[in-house]
Amino acid sequence: EDQVTQSPEALRLQEGESSSLNCSYTVSGLRGLFWYRQDPGKGPEFLFTLYSAGEEKEKERLKATLTKKESFLHITAPKPEDSATYLCAVQLIGTGNQFYFGTGTSLTVIP
Amino acid sequence: NAGVTQTPKFQVLKTGQSMTLQCAQDMNHEYMSWYRQDPGMGLRLIHYSVGAGITDQGEVPNGYNVSRSTTEDFPLRLLSAAPSQTSVYFCASSYVGTQYFGPGTRLLVL
Numbered sequence: 001e002d003q004v005t006q007s008p009e010a011l012r013l014q015e016g017e018s019s020s021l022n023c024s025y026t027v028s029g030l031r032g033l034f035w036y037r038q039d040p041g042k043g044p045e046f047l048f049t050l051y052s053a054g055e056e057k058e059k060e061r062l063k064a065t066l067t068k069k070e071s072f073l074h075i076t077a078p079k080p081e082d083s084a085t086y087l088c089a090v091q092l093i094g095t096g097n098q099f100y101f102g103t104g105t106s107l108t109v110i111p
Numbered sequence: 112n113a114g115v116t117q118t119p120k121f122q123v124l125k126t127g128q129s130m131t132l133q134c135a136q137d138m139n140h141e142y143m144s145w146y147r148q149d150p151g152m153g154l155r156l157i158h159y160s161v162g163a164g165i166t167d168q169g170e171v172p173n174g175y176n177v178s179r180s181t182t183e184d185f186p187l188r189l190l191s192a193a194p195s196q197t198s199v200y201f202c203a204s205s206y207v208g209t210q211y212f213g214p215g216t217r218l219l220v221l
Contacts, residue, residue: 004153032208043115043201043212044154087154091208098169099144099210101154 002027004090006102013109016077021105023088024070031095033071035064036087038104044087047073078109113137115213117202123219124192132187132216134202142205143185144169145177147198148215154201160185192220 007022023033032051036044048057050066057064061082063074073086089101118133136143144159156169160179174196176188185204189196197220203210 034208034210036212041215043203043214044210046209046211049208089154089210098156098159100156100170101146103151103153 002090002092002100004088004100004102006086006088006105008105009103010106011108013075013078013107015079015109015111018074018076018078020075021073021086021107022070023073023102025090026069027090027092027100029093031091031093033066034089034091034099035071035073036089038085038087047086075107078107080109080111083107083109115202115204115211117200117213117216119216120214121217121219123221124189125221126193128192129188129190130192132189132200132202132218134185134187134213135183136185136202136204136211137183138204138206138211139182140204140206140211141182143179144203144205144210145175145185145187146201146203147171147196148201149198157187157200189218192218194220196220 003026005024035047038044048064053068055066061076065072085104085106087104089099115136141162145157146154148154155171158177160166166177200216202213
């Protein structure tokens with residue numbers, strides 16, 4: 001059975017305290033892995049797409065990496081405005097436009 | 112360029128009532144999808160469309176209907192609302208895999 005698991009469920013960081021969020025997946029064939037940010041009461045906002053093991057993408061304080069079994073979202077020196085829920089999703093080979101989402105990590109950055 | 116828009120933002124229904132959640136996009140994307148988001152469950156795919164006139168079921172399609180008569184619009188219909196359909200509904204359109212989400216519709220079924 002295809003599964004996407006995110007950990008931890010919630011994370012509290014002091015401003016400037018770097019950490020990583022994990023997205024592990026067990027799927028039959030990965031076409032792409034996506035990271036989204038979701039603020040309360042809003043729709044998810046696209047951050048990154050990763051397609052192959054070893055690939056890395058960066059945007060400001062965020063860096064996403066991908067291995068054959070998991071992806072990490074590294075947050076360097078976070079600021080309070082980075083507080084949000086971070087979602088990962090996988091797109092499987094042969095499923096067209098179907099995506100499977102994890103349940104997310106709720107990040108709180110304390111000033 | 113408004114992106115993906117959804118109406119209404121919030122709706123209260125009684126059990127057995129029907130309604131249509133509207134979704135429109137102005138990015139000329141072929142792919143559109145409907146998700147529901149429930150606490151602890153993540154986003155789950157209800158129905159999706161790969162172009163005008165073509166729709167298919169996702170993970171949780173029961174109780175919902177969709178149609179796609181134009182590229183821009185992808186309405187979601189609840190035929191007979193049930194309390195289990197209380198949720199937040201998101202519409203998304205996508206290009207080359209990247210999905211762009213609307214602001215969501217919060218639905219409460221009493």
